[in-house]
Amino acid sequence: MGRSRASLHLALFPFPLQGHITPMMQLASLLHSRGFSITIVHAHFNAPDPRNHPHFRFESFADGIDPDLVAGMGIMDQVYTIIAHCEQPLVSLMKRIQSGDEFVDCIVSDSLYSGGRVAGELGLPWVVLRTNSPTSFMLFGSFVLLHQLGYLPVKDPEAMIKELPPFRVKDLPIVEDNQTERFFKTMTEVVDSTLKSSAILMNSFDKLEQPALDWIRSRTQAPVYLLGPLCATYSAANPGTMFQQDRSCLTWLDRHAHGSVIYISIGSVATMSPAELVELAQGLGDCQHPFLWVIRPGSVKSEESVRFLDRFADETKDRGCMVKWAPQTEVLAHPAVGVFMSHCGWNSTLESICAGKPMLCWPAFGDQKVNTRMICHVWGNGMEMGEKLESEKVKNSVRELIMGEKEGKKIREKARLLQELALDSLKVGGSSHTAVNELKAHISSLNSPNCESN
Ligand code: UDX
Secondary structure, three states, rough: OOEEEOEEEEEOOOOOHHHHHHHHHHHHHHHHHOEEEEEEEEEEEOOHHHHHHOOOOEEEOOOOHHHHHHHHHOHHHHHHHHHHHHHHHHHHHHHHHHOOOOOOOOEEOOOOHHHHHHHHHHHHOOEEEEOOOOOHHHHOOOHHHHHHHOOHHHOOOEEEOOOOOOHOOOOOOOOOOOOOOOHHHHHHHHHHHOOOOOOEOOOOOOOOOOHHHHHHOOOOOOOOEEEOHHHOOOOOOOOOOOOOOOOOHHHHHHHOOOOOOOEEOOOOOEEEOOHHHHHHHHHHHOOOEEEEEEEEOOOOOOOOHHHHHHHHHHHHOOOEEEOOOOOOHHHHOOOOEEEEEEEOOOOOOOOHHOOOOOEEOOOOHHHHHHHHHHHHHHHHEEEEOOOOHHHHHHHHHHHHHHHHHOHHHHHHHHHHHHHHHHHHOOOOOOHHHHHHHHHHHHHHHHHHOEEOOO
């Protein structure tokens, strides 16, 4: 190419699902604040809103995805559909961008895309963002071994995996109804391809997941940069959420005592059965604490459940607030929130850590189970709900986490300690802050003939 300019231009490819868009947009802001020029290259499906990011350039491609069709699919079928519809248009768009004046120096791709193939076709260096935890990555990367050892496909969910403590078979990042050869093959390919990139970016921080980092570093020549928690590097209210935030709940929180409110959210994908909904509502009703409950459209499927919720909202309106989508990072940071009952998606887990809030863990599938195991058995900042949601368990767990003087107190203290560690890593001289500088030097070295780093 032989073209030079002052700042490096990165093209970032967010995978168009909420849990992936959020950290990619946070990463984009972080890199922009350190002097990179940013172009977000994205599908029309679940497109981020450029108005939330005036400093970036946005380029989009038509993908032919039918949103109604995708909404009715399980999570892995959504992933396969997106990959099948997006990769070729992404390459074509990038070829067009590269033929113009605003050519890109390096690709930063979500690991679910075959960034290596795209980068190879374009002759560009390629860096990967893993949007879930290093520990989950290690477990995805252990699928072949776990098959050889006879743990997979699952026969005994309770079995302890003695080669990978502290995990039991039921903690593995699998989607129960999707234990197909295709699933294991896809996830193994994602790990293998990520390990071949020019650098691996992780939304985590030093000291949190050392065994997984050792595992990753022993299997790749690429440098691994821990840049997170990305949520705490991001100051704007909305990193690109697919749903409209209802900010009225912040005013509602202002009216409540410090540490008194339970906040409940199951993220952007998980759903709840009618029976679970009734148990949860009853537990919240019985525990007598104020609650802020996110009921995402589509997360409760039956009409009868919707009517039940309307009645419940009416009966509990003196101490309950129910919204379709909350400004979650602000909610968690609010002093009134005492406990986060969560599905434990990786973004929610990190957001809770950064806010120093104890978690009541109720994972649905995939890496949420890994995160739950880490929270409850390694980090100690949360308590497990157990597979069966029961009102009595909800009531007792919430009370323990909010006011308990034994287990609850210990968990609250761990949550505060973890918050300190997380925020320290982002301070000047902290491990994540330093990692961004190292990443910048690394990307510059990949581009040295064309570009001076500023
Ligand atoms: C999905 C998978 O379920 C998860 O296991 C994986 O780690 C990432 O992809 P999702 O269900 O979207 O994640 O959960 P999570 O990773 O926690 O991301 C949800 C995001 O939505 C968080 O950033 C959270 O702050 C935001 N959110 C959620 C809101 O802004 N408002 C809400 O009301 C609920």
